[in-house]
Amino acid sequence: MGITVWLSSFNHFFTCITGVTEALLPIWLKLETRYLSYILSSQ
Known part of the structure; x- marks a missing residue:
């Protein structure tokens, strides 16, 4: 039971991280x- 809850919360966290990364990646590449x-x- 505990493992399932942990896995589902980790999956939700990972989905949030992926969404944020996909949103920020083009901006970061442009700045880079x-x-x-x-x-x-300048050299």
């Missing part, structure tokens, strides 16, 4: 490429 190009151009 801008930052990298800034570093490369």
Whole structure:
């Protein structure tokens, strides 16, 4: 019983994390490429 509850709560947590990651990933990639190009151009 306890294992099932733990697994379902972990599954819910993992789903939330995945949703947040998918939402933030494009923004993070955009910032990352801008930052990298800034570093490369400043050298």
